[in-house]
Amino acid sequence: MQYERFGGPEVLQEVEVADPVAGPAETVVEVEAAGVNFGDIKEIAGELREGPHAAKGPLPRIPGMEVAGRTGDGRRVVGYLRQGGYAAKAVVAERDLAVLPQEVSAGAALALLVQGLTAYHLLRSVARVRPGESVVVHSGAGGTGGLAVQLAREFGAGRVIATASTDEKRAFVLGLGADAAIEGTAEGYREQVLEANHGRPVDIILDAVGGPLLDVALDSLGLLGRLVTYGASSRQAAAAVSPGRLAVASSALAGFWLTPLITRDGAGGRALEELLGLTARGRLRPLAGGEYDMAQATRAHADLLGRRTKGKLVLLP
Structure with missing residues (x-):
């Protein structure tokens, strides 16, 4: 799913493009599910066009900042990327990948990336809850x-x-x-x-x-x-x-905004491992929301904007 102009959910269109190619220290992930975030909506609306954390490259672009799936060497992974997740295949930096425990579903894992890491750092790193x-x-x-x-x-x-x-x-x-x-x-x-x-x-x-x-x-x-x-x-x-x-x-x-922290330190690491471990042990229950076919990304965005959902929304290629 990509967009050729900035606007609301309606600018997303289903297209066929060439498979992405991994660069140094990157991996192609066969996408099982892609996460939907408010940040995706801000990106296609053109609200992230400027500043150090703007979406990169000319239009058209493929949105999406988190995927779960399998790598070519057989690992089941979850990973963060700046854009390109709304697709059947996506390229993810190795430092932004984490191996998924078998007990954790793709949807639950996606909830732990942007949303889980945000919740974690809000409480631990910024508010420093006691x-x-x-x-x-x-x-x-x-x-x-x-x-x-x-x-x-x-x-x-x-x-x-x-x-x-x-x-x-x-x-x-x-x-x-x-x-x-x-x-x-x-x-x-x-x-x-x-x-x-x-x-x-x-x-x-x-x-x-x-x-x-x-x-x-x-x-x-x-x-x-x-x-x-x-x-x-x-x-x-x-x-x-x-x-x-x-x-x-x-x-x-x-x-707080998670993106600069991930840009500096990567998405993988102790915080994500702790969240995955808590989930695997049943101590943390990521909120599964709606599942949409990838071609229904427009509806997923409209539902999110309309506050008709709860929990994590995912797109299925």
């Missing part, structure tokens, strides 16, 4: 949010609160291990969070919504609280935050 701390996870029924709820519990959080937009999704995140589930709209947000945390401000908030919600969430942090922003699915601008506002509560506002 045992007993309270954690609020926005969009807890989503791929990253659902993993963050589970990992917060795994890493020793004392109370985990998730936001979700419907009764069904709130019940779902409670089933993942959240202690409380709230609607999490900007209006009345602080009151909802404090009530869910027994009247106390919280230690950590993980936000991928942005806009007005990020602004009001800052007021729900306690002393030395940390809010980490890693997306803006609302597509609304957040209010400017002055240093003085943070200083008064000794709170922190941090950002």
